Amino acid sequence: MEGDSVTLHVGVSAIERDDQILWRFGPKNSRIAEIYKQDNPTYDSNEIFRNRLKMNNQTGTLTIKNIRKKHSGLYQVTIISNGRTSDKMFRVIVHAHLPGPNIIRDSSQCSSSSSSSSSNCSLLCSAVNVSHVTLSWYKGNSLLSSISVSDLSISLSLPLEVEYQDKNTYSCVINNPIRNQSKHLDIMQLCQPCADPIQCCGSTEAVIRLVISAVVGVATVALLVDHFKSVSVGHKLRAEMSPSVP
Structure with missing residues (x-):
């Protein structure tokens, strides 16, 4: 090392x-x-x-x-x-310093409509700027999945889905030929079912959704205003073109 x-x-x-x-x-x-x-x-x-x-x-x-x-x-x-x-x-062969893995909730798999109804929690284990390493998910001592990188220094991510009430022990492990580091998954902390997009999916995704909703709302109001203006002008033109009755 x-x-x-x-x-x-x-x-x-x-x-x-x-x-x-x-x-x-x-x-x-x-x-x-x-x-x-x-x-x-x-x-x-x-x-x-x-x-x-x-x-x-x-x-x-x-x-x-x-x-x-x-x-x-x-x-x-x-x-x-x-x-x-x-x-x-x-x-x-000298290996770079081995960073610890990081476990987060996978916000890309979360939606406000399904957060409260889905029974699964989507997670990501990641490591940044690594080479000659393997990233793995374990359930107890059993290997669930793994991904490896050889020469290039890149970022790795490995997904995992668990049930909200899962009582099994999960851990993410990163290793090279010399050493390994692991991180235990705290399901109770990361996988709380909820309907609040900010809590479930992360503030970034929630802000994006709010911005999109605002843009759609403004566009809808603009279309309605334009529509009513067009209707009003049409009525006025018809009134001016109608012959007056003595």
């Missing part, structure tokens, strides 16, 4: 007097650290590793402190001992 310290072990118990150990990184096989003849380690002035590398001058192991995603990649260590050369490879 980002922020961890990672140690890559060479596999030797102790460096001999004339041994040389060289660490390289990335597709360009850039030199990042080296020990020769038990001297103090030397480090390359690679910007992405500035003040993060620590090499053990007794064993040659390399520690990367406060590791970030940009440090993901291939590491190679070359050991030259007694005239013989051996290589060892490490592939390091």
